[in-house]
Amino acid sequence: MAARRVGVSSWYRVLSLSRRCGRCSSTNTALGKTVENSEGAQEEIVLPRRKTWDKLAVLQTLASTVKRDPTAAHYMFHDDPYLMPKNSATARLFSLSKESGRNAAKYIIKEFPHFFDKILAEPNIPSLMPEICTPQIEGVSEEALRERINLRMVKASVDLFDQLLQAGTSISLETTNSLLDLLCFYGDGESTQEKESEEKEDLEESEVNASEQETPKRPPQRGSHPFASRWRENNNAERIFKIMPERNAHSYCTMIRGMVKHGASAKAYDMYTELLNDRHKADVHTFNALITAVPFLKDRFLERWELIKMFLNHMAQQEVQPNVQTFNAVLKTLRRCGGVGRSMAVPVIKEMEALEIEPSLATYDHLLSIFYRSADLASSGIISEVLDDVEKRSFTPQDPDDAKFFISAMQVCCDLKDIKLAYRLNKAVEKGDNWKFLDMDRLNSYWSRFFSLLCMMEQIDVVLKWYKEMSPSLFYPSPKNILDFLQALDAANHLEMIPSVWEDMKQLGFSKRRDLLEEVLSLMSRDQHPEEIQLAFAKCAEDIKTVHEQSGRDQASVEWTGSALGSVTVLFSRAGRTQDAWSMMERFQQINRIPTDLVMDEFLNCAKQTNSPDEAIKLVKLAASLGLPSSQKLKSRVEKEFKLSENQKKALESIQSDSDSSDSDSDSDRD
Template identity: 25%
Template sequence: MYSNVLLPRQWSRFACICRYSTAVEGQKLPQCSASSDGISPPPRIRRGPTDILEALAATVGPDPTAAHYKYHDDPYLIPLSNFRKRAYALSAEAGRRAAVWIRDNHAELFNMREWDPPAKMKTPHYNADPRIDAYAPKPIYTSESNRRRPTIHYQQLASGGLAASVPAARGVEGVGGDLRVKFLQLLCFYNEKEADSMEWMEERWFASNIKERQAATWRTGGLAEKIFASIEPKTSEAYCAIIQGMAKYYQAERAHMLAQEAIEKGLVLSTDVYNSLLSCVGFLKEGTTMRTEALKATLAEMHKHGISPNQGTLTACLRSVSAWGGGRALQQLALQLLAEFRQIGIQPGLSAYYYMLCLFCKERGPKVDILSTILADLESRETLTAVEPTDTNFFITAMGVCSDHLQDVNMAERLHTLLMKGDNYKLVGDAYKESIYYRHYVTVACRQAPFEKTTELLDTLVPNVYVPEPTVFEEIIKTLELGGAGARLAAAWSQLVIFGHAKRVRLVERLLQAMCSCYQYQDDEVKAKTRAAAADILSFGQLTDEEIAQKRDQRTPQAQLSAQALTNIIQLCSDVTDKADPSWEAVSEAAQRLRKEAVGVPTDPAALAAAAQATAQKGKPGIAAAVSEAAQRLSKEAVGVPTDPAALAAVPQATAAKGKPGIAAALVMYLAENGFEEATTASASVLGPLLNRTESEVQQLLATPRGSLEESLHPSAAVLLDAYHLATTGVEPSRNARDSSSSDSDSDSSSDDE
């Protein structure tokens, strides 16, 4: 019975081996160009693993509206805010870190796989086809190993840990000279720290906004200096390593002393050593004149010893000059350096041009158009290659110059065309620098470009390529307001919600102001969208009773819409003719919030604090505490008054004519309680349509005492009379009468709505 099972399995295994061998033979191509039958196939072209994909991608070009490849290509999963993009990228990288931890700490799980192809030899850590070394478990080094990681085994070198390679050796003296110099170079390059991993790009990208400290961080008296002291005789390689390490970590004075010591011994220093000395020459001298002389002396010393400069020499010189400040003298020095290096055939790189922009285009300096000359030089080159890490600073700095210094959108478009040419986009840098680049680009386009070109740019970049920050979004709102784009302004509210800016009150209020200014020029469909957006703004962020109770203990109060923003919502949502339109609910809610939150706003809030302090000094701590509590409540609830009360005063008359007397009365009372002169005319203009009386009859009614009209007036009309008397006499009506009138008015208004 078992033979019936084993034979088919063996035959299947044998057939699999045959197919595998046939496939391998079929992939072999003739390596010569001649054959016996006269057919000469072309020689085989070695292809990389991604050559076909790159060829296919070149036929279609990049799609700026598509999400980044590191995000899932699903509209429900693509992050559309800066916070979500950052969280998504870092969480994915955290998952990879967890996988690496499992691989490194449980390497026995990845030794081999039983389901590998039959022809594959079973070897440890050979569990994929093709083999990928980065995914395989790392080898484990023991105490007898010769290869060690720098952070763990620095001290073992000094104590003889590497002496196993030389059996008769003891300590550092047993280590060969070449090995000791290479280890010294490693120590100097990393300053005795663990090298940054090249795997975790997202963490480095989102942490790159931290500026580098230009301070002496070299480990004085550390292992590098001990190994350098143990090398005898000291060679040029040892001096070059220690000097470059000290200069890289800003131990400038000792680096120059060791350089002079090496020169006195007749040792030849490399060009890279002089470049590192030039980059920190400013730490040795004080003042522009002495620093300039030191820079020229170092260049003259290079020429004296026959050391040929390179592109890094020019970059190091300009880096030092740009760090010394500004002024015409330094600018002339930089131009002189640029001209002399060009005479010897050295063209400046992106880093050199970056430092030139830093020197010439100061934030508060005079406007200097050096960028056009730089772009002309870069446009004439076939390709741009990154040589130094600071090369990625050029494009973001140049776009910042276009936006803030030159304010020239044509120059910005020219720079962007250069960035999109060929493979230059990789020079934009990491995700943080890319965001800064587009921030400047969108800002200068909103301020300087035509409206159609700006909207086209926004449709291309937002939101997959770039999510605008609040300051940039405010510039976008201003541009849409000037262009009268009501539909885009209505859609901007949904973008604020998606981008995570909906709780930024200043930005929302700016959007409402733009909606109001453009509203009257729009068609009915756009007006309906604008009203819906305004109503949604009012209802957004409303807290439940439990959430309100939780936030009472927080020290930072929740930001509230100002009285002007509520006025804008009332203006927008009251422009309807249908009495049953849902927009009236937003108008009623906004009117209630106006009277609840913005009544009795002090003209001088600082006077309350002064009164509390004076009361406490007079021995009345209880009263002082009450005044202080009132000031705190006012700071949390009072949200100002409308900047244009005339616009709010025009709403009640139209609201009463559309069958909403309760809302009209509440708005007029709000104007009267805050002392606006418009309350007098507003109350008179609303009473006429409400009571169906002429103007003379309304004036006679206003002159009649309030008590004799208590039971004969509509509740909303009674509130209007109270508002009129409050606006004209300044005497507030009795609290009981106001409360009953308000409740009657509200109930009457609700019955009218029904």
């Protein structure tokens, strides 16, 4: 009845609208039939079906109306404004601290559940309540064993399994396979989040540091990984597998995947041979694991490809349908096959298209690694074809390596120095939910590379626009980004913006980076600028001077270099700050450095501008004490360009006589 009332109401609204328009000539038409209007033309009325809205539709609509605030930090840091990070290092530290706090809370709840037995929550939401992490079934039974397996209690599950065997209780094949799943996943160790993270980091490091040479100097043992195998000999998984009265394909596949995961590739291959001898069939996940283990089973590139083809042929014979992880595993192995990998990568992609399997981001990441590892980057246009596909899709996670694509692709754009490709890639990141593949660390790395490419290839106006929009809402500039930005300002002759860059450097915590200080001082002191700019430069020089002299319990002062000291002296001199410039000149003697002719000329110009003949005489005296050849030239300038009193003339002449006497003494010593 409700559906009928909705239909009648909808049809009534259509008829009313038609009568108002005065163009409906018939009122007994059915849904979807044509209606003749007053002009004789026929119109088809199609009523929309009922729309079923997603639970998050309202929130998604509201979120689409909010734009990113370029002046705000990442949303994960908004809970505590006092701990707003200043650079990428502190951002990483704070994000890891928050995650560590969550893990600590989970650990407390898991290890001390008796402290949380009274839960008074209104309303009571089960999904937000702590999980029950303690066994509820007591005694020695198969039900208790299954409960401990579900709670991922590795040691307790093995102990209870042994007790059941000693009692002569038969255990079902399904329960035994579940125990094997638990042991092979955790590697015969307890289920802790720290252990999972360590295993993940070890696997990533082994992928990065794996040898890429066809004939390594020290060939690794067959089946060995770059890092020590975490699969112990005769561990509980192997022991239970051997004493099983019956085994099915699930038992073999679990053992194979566990051996591959924990670095026993040779044992996994032998276990696959036993599976075939017992006339079982492997599933697609087992084949995927075996394909990823190929680089550790064969040394030569061609042998690796032959073994991959053998596994693929076995999949076809056993009628196992490949998935996207299968082809990703093939491409991941081809990354370690040199020229063979580059020749076979495209046919693998063609096979994916033939099977109508859509690539994931990991597929494209492997392709870029295969074709853009050699020195001749411009010989391949693979990245352009990849972006053609990526721009059209909003991806969902399907492979653990999916998150690596955008950083790898941006690095290729930087290597190719192609800003157009970078813009296309950035547009693909903003499409749909693709931005979710960039976590805090990857986000900063991605935008850091993009900004370096912008500084290298774009006009300064565009660079400034991106700089204001990206920092700090998207990334925190690294020291290399600041150097690239300074070089871009220098190339565009926009050095007047250096004071604002210096303020950002102080905010980012880079005020004591010697390479950045040298670059900033060098750019500011290289050329003469209008008075307003020179005053701003002198203010920056004063801050840098404070940084060099600042020291305390938690911070050490930066040592002066001759170039930095000379640049600060020049900046003070050009701004007319004679006393500050002279204090810098005196430091040359303290650090046993000799000022350049440019530094002394600029100081003399400053003394002339401020009418300070005494400071000019001090300069001549300093040059004479250091034995500089330019002391006579400076003396001549002082005599010509300054109005000296009798006392000042005598002081200047005494400096000359002192230098002459020292020269004569040195001549007598030579005789």
